[in-house]
Amino acid sequence: MKKIELLSPAGTMESLKAAIHAGCDAVYLAGKFFGARSYAGNFDNDELKEAVTYAHLYGVKVYVTVNTIVYEREVKAFLKYIDFLVSIHVDALIIQDLGMMDFIRKIYPDLELHASTQMNVHNLEGVQFLEKIGVKRVVLARETNIETIKKIKKNTNIELEVFGHGALCISYSGNCYMSYFIGGRSGNRGTCAQCCRQDYDLLDNNKIINKNKYILSTKDLNTLYHISEFIESGIDSLKIEGRMKRPEYVYLVTSIYRKAIDSYYNHQKFSPLEETKKLQKLFSRDFTKGFLFNEENKDFISSFRPNHKGTYLGKVIKVNKNSFDIKLEDDLSIKDGIRIIQNEDVGFTITKMVKKENKVQKAYKGDIVTLYSKEQVTKDAKVYKTTDSIQIEEMKEKINQKKRISISGKIILKRNEKVMLEISDGKRVIQLQSNKKVELSKNHPLTKDIVYDKINSLGNTIYEFKELKIDMDNQIFFSLSDLKELRRKGIDLLNQKRLERKNVEKKDYFIDVKDYPQEKNYNLYLSTVKHNLDEKFNTIYVENDIYNIIKDQRKVKRLPRIMDEYRKEDKVLVSELGSLLKYKHCYTDFDLNVTNSYTVAFLHSLGVDRITLSYELKSKDVEDIINAYHERYHKHPNVEVIVQGKIEAMITKYDFFEDYNVKDKIYLKDKYQNKFEIKKEKNYNIIYHYKRINDQTDYFNLGVNNIRIEEEI
Numbered sequence: 243m244k245k246i247e248l249l250s251p252a253g254t255m256e257s258l259k260a261a262i263h264a265g266c267d268a269v270y271l272a273g274k275f276f277g278a279r280s281y282a283g284n285f286d287n288d289e290l291k292e293a294v295t296y297a298h299l300y301g302v303k304v305y306v307t308v309n310t311i312v313y314e315r316e317v318k319a320f321l322k323y324i325d326f327l328v329s330i331h332v333d334a335l336i337i338q339d340l341g342m343m344d345f346i347r348k349i350y351p352d353l354e355l356h357a358s359t360q361m362n363v364h365n366l367e368g369v370q371f372l373e374k375i376g377v378k379r380v381v382l383a384r385e386t387n388i389e390t391i392k393k394i395k396k397n398t399n400i401e402l403e404v405f406g407h408g409a410l411c412i413s414y415s416g417n418c419y420m421s422y423f424i425g426g427r428s429g430n431r432g433t434c435a436q437c438c439r440q441d442y443d444l445l446d447n448n449k450i451i452n453k454n455k456y457i458l459s460t461k462d463l464n465t466l467y468h469i470s471e472f473i474e475s476g477i478d479s480l481k482i483e484g485r486m487k488r489p490e491y492v493y494l495v496t497s498i499y500r501k502a503i504d505s506y507y508n509h510q511k512f513s514p515l516e517e518t519k520k521l522q523k524l525f526s527r528d529f530t531k532g533f534l535f536n537e538e539n540k541d542f543i544s545s546f547r548p549n550h551k552g553t554y555l556g557k558v559i560k561v562n563k564n565s566f567d568i569k570l571e572d573d574l575s576i577k578d579g580i581r582i583i584q585n586e587d588v589g590f591t592i593t594k595m596v597k598k599e600n601k602v603q604k605a606y607k608g609d610i611v612t613l614y615s616k617e618q619v620t621k622d623a624k625v626y627k628t629t630d631s632i633q634i635e636e637m638k639e640k641i642n643q644k645k646r647i648s649i650s651g652k653i654i655l656k657r658n659e660k661v662m663l664e665i666s667d668g669k670r671v672i673q674l675q676s677n678k679k680v681e682l683s684k685n686h687p688l689t690k691d692i693v694y695d696k697i698n699s700l701g702n703t704i705y706e707f708k709e710l711k712i713d714m715d716n717q718i719f720f721s722l723s724d725l726k727e728l729r730r731k732g733i734d735l736l737n738q739k740r741l742e743r744k745n746v747e748k749k750d751y752f753i754d755v756k757d758y759p760q761e762k763n764y765n766l767y768l769s770t771v772k773h774n775l776d777e778k779f780n781t782i783y784v785e786n787d788i789y790n791i792i793k794d795q796r797k798v799k800r801l802p803r804i805m806d807e808y809r810k811e812d813k814v815l816v817s818e819l820g821s822l823l824k825y826k827h828c829y830t831d832f833d834l835n836v837t838n839s840y841t842v843a844f845l846h847s848l849g850v851d852r853i854t855l856s857y858e859l860k861s862k863d864v865e866d867i868i869n870a871y872h873e874r875y876h877k878h879p880n881v882e883v884i885v886q887g888k889i890e891a892m893i894t895k896y897d898f899f900e901d902y903n904v905k906d907k908i909y910l911k912d913k914y915q916n917k918f919e920i921k922k923e924k925n926y927n928i929i930y931h932y933k934r935i936n937d938q939t940d941y942f943n944l945g946v947n948n949i950r951i952e953e954e955i
């Protein structure tokens with residue numbers, strides 16, 4: 243069985259080193275642009291080059307996320323950036339944008355491409371589609387369960403990457419527009435404002451039905467209890483989330499999953515409970531096994547608070563004027579951070595602690611201690627430790643302990659011959675000889691200890707000799723400085739060998755697209771029965787439940803955004819990649835996130851007859867797409883823009899209706915009193931934005947063939 247890859251996040255160079263020293267097999271990171279975590283530290287071009295070199299020396303792969311949707315005005319810069327990434331020999335690119343994926347695949351056919359989780363690939367057909375177009379790996383949607391993954395693995399030859407630990411989105415990735423429509427910060431562009439971590443009321447018939455307010459805030463994923471099932475499913479890569487986390491977090495999580503994976507393959511005991519306690523100290527919102535392992539709906543959300551919870555420390559047993567007493571349920575040290583849970587939470591770092599009237603630096607489980615706070619504290623309030631200073635210092639110390647690569651060596655020193663040095667890292671062998679010959683010693687002959695010391699002095703390199711054989715004559719002389727130079731050259735050559743990568747050949751871009759006539763079509767999305775359909779509409783999009791009721795030749799069936807099964811259909815509007823494999827001459831909906839002319843061309847080349855552009859485009863962006871398409875392909879595209887209707891701001895597998903035992907329409911209400919309607923579909927919930935689209939732009943004048951109006955729901 244091929245060993246599963248452990249893939250770690252790197253938001254900064256410090257985190258990259260932490261991941262490598264903790265034992266990851268690969269890292270994923272981003273440059274300053276086009277990555278879906280714009281608020282991570284990320285890497286400029288010089289830092290990217292340094293990061294790739296550092297990782298490759300350790301035998302660690304580097305995957306670069308270029309997984310935002312790309313606007314037409316950005317394409318030139320995007321492609322220049324791709325050329326740079328190819329030139330520094332990154333191991334793979336993680337892509338969301340379909341048009342950019344197709345373009346890169348054509349100009350760099352040997353470059354490894356991974357389909358981002360932002361593509362929302364959640365079924366076998368979606369994976370088969372990406373395999374067909376040449377993608378090497380798919381990062382599956384985090385909602386995909388283990389049974390589906392096993393089915394996909396059995397029926398494809400593509401690599402599968404799955405998130406195994408870290409923060410979760412409540413929305414299917416790539417299908418959340420909430421942040422964009424509320425504040426202009428697009429999750430598809432790497433600038434998500436995390437609306438899901440805000441507090442909301444849940445209304446049923448205008449009555450608030452939720453006790454805890456953070457009802458969109460998910461727990462963190464933890465699969466330590468399921469490592470054997472994870473590996474045995476055939477998944478190729480276990481991915482840790484956390485490009486915005488500090489190096490200590492990256493180190494600890496990586497080291498624990500390294501231990502878990504190695505324990506499985508080596509048939510050794512592993513304690514998920516013990517290791518999870520360490521993780522809880524550092525960061526958690528409570529843990530879930532996720533929909534990956536079929537978590538119950540009610541155990542998926544951390545509705546009490548949206549941030550780090552910490553570990554339970556005890557409760558306040560006495561309140562004094564400027565202090566309070568607590569009986570400890572865990573050890574506590576000066577510099578630890580705590581949070582007191584009460585009407586107004588109090589959080590601070592411990593700077594003074596008293597036990598039995600004596601100041602102490604550390605106290606232990608079972609001790610009663612006095613802590614000091616400027617804020618009012620309530621008796622019986624629960625206290626949590628949010629920072630373990632000893633744990634943090636231990637992580638920092640381990641990160642600073644440079645990881646060493648074991649090598650073996652052999653040196654031969656024979657009189658009147660040049661010195662021969664051989665170094666091997668187990669895969670590569672370096673052989674070189676000195677410029678000068680070994681001489682007869684007149685006064686102070688070399689000894690094996692001296693030779694060993696000079697060759698074994700590897701200083702700040704990443705290597706250490708596990709074995710160094712010395713074959714030498716007696717009574718010989720060879721300059722110590724020349725010995726050191728020989729060692730230096732040998733290590734340099736080994737570095738070069740470890741960094742060697744095959745150059746990726748660049749080819750020309752080509753694509754064959756159909757020329758569509760320029761038209762002016764009015765289309766209607768209909769979600770409820772309407773008997774008198776206006777004759778001005780050219781197409782009527784209808785949902786599953788009213789498809790058989792509407793008797794109209796203009797109707798097109800709008801398929802769900804999450805597909806569990808495919809049936810034979812004539813005319814369909816599709817929303818996910820599996821449908822592109824199953825249906826020819828279909829129409830595509832807004833949630834394929836089409837934002838540039840390359841994506842329009844790619845979809846048309848597949849046989850898609852009508853393409854709905856992204857919700858997130860402005861009229862100038864639409865005009866740019868049409869003009870670029872004309873200029874590049876000398877043909878006219880058939881695109882659609884939604885100009886009126888409700889906005890599907892988010893879709894989620896989490897079921898509000900099940901969790902709160904409600905049946906009809908319910909609403910989220912934010913702190914500004916805005917109401918977001920929630921609608922139940924067969925296998926997911928839709929959250930609608932509180933505002934409707936009402937775009938008065940004359941898109942026909944810009945070259946758009948179709949505008950869509952959506953009925954009030």
